[in-house]
Amino acid sequence: MSVLSVEEARDGVMLLTLDRPAQRNAIDLELLDALTEAFERFRGEAIWRAAVVTGRPPAFCAGLDLKTFSAPDAPRERVTALIQSIPRLDKPIVAAVNGAAYTGGLEMALGCDFILASEEARFADTHARIGALSGSGMGSRLPHAVGTRFARQMMLSCEPIDAATALRIGLANDVLPADLLIPRALEVASAIAAHDPDLIRIAKFVLDRGSETTLGDAIAIEADALARRKAEGAMSWTAGAAR
Structure with missing residues (x-):
């Protein structure tokens, strides 16, 4: 069974769905490889003009799978490279956050061009809780998105925020009922894909x-x-x- 669903949802729009729901779509090596390959296809093939990234319910992405990446010699630099590549793909990507977007999952969403959230979405940076420091842009992209003071609160407390708060502070562009999130994300991506x-x-x-x-x-x-x-x-x- 694939850990990443890749499909053409509409003309020119790639829909990527992280598919490890039992692990809250946490990134392991298999999912890391699949995401890397999918983003390379998205960048390299002219058919793709926009993309939507989401997760199989109940989560968007809970970050790294610590069973895989807690070892000192784990290839965490490959995850950093993946997340840092997303803003440089030269094609728009919409993050459709349908549940928890924690730590590495939040970093991945921040790397997208903008975020649409369901009412069930939750956002958190838990690096401090696990005794880690981000190398993928949390300390720069999060304050750029929400302002330094709220970024301090999120990064230092590790407390999650809900979708309504994410909308209020500018992290999310819109909040929608769960059943309308993907249709709306695809609608926006399709509007983008229709242009030159x-x-x-x-x-x-x-x-x-x-x-x-x-x-x-x-x-x-x-x-x-x-x-x-x-x-x-x-x-x-x-x-x-x-x-």
């Missing part, structure tokens, strides 16, 4: 790079991207579009 993939890639680059710097530098990045797009002769307007 080169334009989406450039827009994503502008957003990603601009969010990492000052406002002045972000404006310069956007202006440079627009100039290059015009130089390529790729700017076009749909009839009747607002100008």
